[in-house]
Amino acid sequence: MGLCQSNRNERKSFVAKKLHTQSDTQIQNKLKGKDTPIRPKTQPTLNTIAKDHFSTIKTPTAIRTSRRMIREALAKTYSVLNQDFGCSNQDNVGLIQHNVTGQVRTAKTILKEDESINDMEQYINNIRENNLSSPHFNNAIELFEDFKCYYVIQQYCSGGKLSNLCSKIEEDNAIYILSQILDTLKEIHSQNNYHGNLSIQSFALTDQSNNHYVKMIDIYPVFQIKEKNEIQRNQQLDIKAVGLILFQLITNKQITKQTTEMILKKPKDSIYKSYFWFQLVLQLLESKNLQIYENLQSNSIYQNIIQKYQSRYAESIFKRILFQKASYLQQQIILVMNKIFFQERQNQIQRIFLKNDTNHNGTLQKEELQKALGVEEDIDEIFDQIDIDGNGKIDMNEFIFNSCDRGALLNEFNLNVAFYELQRKGFVIPSQFSKFISCDEDKIENEIAIKFNSKRLNKQDFIKLMMELL
Secondary structure (H helix, E strand, C coil), rough: CCCCCCCCCCHHHHHHHHHHHHHHHHHHHHHCCCCCCCCCCCCCCEEEEEECCCCCCCCCCCCCCCHHHHHCCCHHHEEEEEEECCCCCCCCEEEEEEECCCCEEEEEEEECCCCCCCCHHHHHHHHHHHCCCCCCCCCCEEEEEEEEEEEEEEECCCCCCCHHHCCCCCHHHHHHHHHHHHHHHHHHHCCCCCCCCCCCCHEEHHHHHCCCCCCCCCCCHCCCCCCCCHHHHHHHHHHHHHHHHHHHHHHHCCCCCHHHHHHHCHHCCCCCCCCHHHHHHHHHHCCCCCHHHHHHHHHHHHHHHHHHHHHHHHHHHHHHCCCCCCCCHHHHHHHHHHHHHHHHHHHHHHHHHHHCCCCCCEEEEEHHHHHHCCCCHHHHHHHHHHHCCCCCEHHHHHHHHHCHHHHHCCCCHHHHHHHHHHHHHEEEEEHHHCCCCCHHHHHHHHHHHHHHCCCCCCCHHHHHHHHCCC
């Protein structure tokens, strides 16, 4: 049983669209036009992946038809855009859109009577209570339930399958992708677990940018109940699979048993023997234990490639720094909007910040910022611009704020959604900000009072205030 589509006649045009080739922003712009007003919120929006925000909706057992069940469970919060959005090893996956924020997600349908899952209750609990923190693991965001099925909601990776890059990618880019896959596996293995069915189809590109940022989309084998005596052997198979993924990315050759034998039989005779990536493939395929993670940490060539790409990504972000100053209120609204619409990009920025905060004091000094951006010139000017409060330090919010793409954020649809999230009874309420970010509510209230001669900020003034930043 896959995802069923409510209001089929009205949404028939959505199914026909090839949504997997479009970015989230493009989909929002196309689907949320004048004829599609923002709907009243009926469930928590997807502003966080914290476990206490999981939603479980149980429908009456008298409900008999799948069409009714999907309407009662999932469609209270989402509209189905495409019910056949599956990958080769990820069937029953559909594309959905949040009825309030317009965010596009995927939903996997799991039949409660699926005979391939031995202990369904434990399986679902494992998904609900997972504690994997890797940014490259596409965690479940929400979980819905009806009489016959569970629906697991995940982030939609609009960049498409990783396999689309085969033979179209440079060596360093492929190694950077490899490092992300290994980071995810290392965390899974450290919890005495494994994937067990890893292939290039298990990964997708997070978005359509050229930062080559990937996520593991085929997460479900991780939650299967494991045989303890099989753990070590399958962890080794996971690592070998990563080597084959790298080989396939570079060469575009199909992976078979013969492929593996060919690589290992006479590696010195291979046409790829002089390439660093091929040495990594051999190292992964010949790995006998989990020592591979430590070995790569001490590999200077490998580490230099990873550092180069992290710095390059940070630098590309800060090329968007604008010189239009923003008030405290405007800054906090931008931060809220960034969290709603570009959560994954914000996570990337936070990781860059934390990695370069070498003394772990929650701020970046000038030298730390210079290393984070990978630049040497104009650092004084850049630092002064990012240091909004002028205290000689850059905190996390300042770092994130200056990385935000204001041009992408500040449009009519996004501003309408942001106002809806921050208002009560038609006016912005300072206490609503704290649902999304840490901020000074009194400072927000005082600025509203001074700027608008009122303690309340209406929608018209809210939009006008934010459009001043463009």
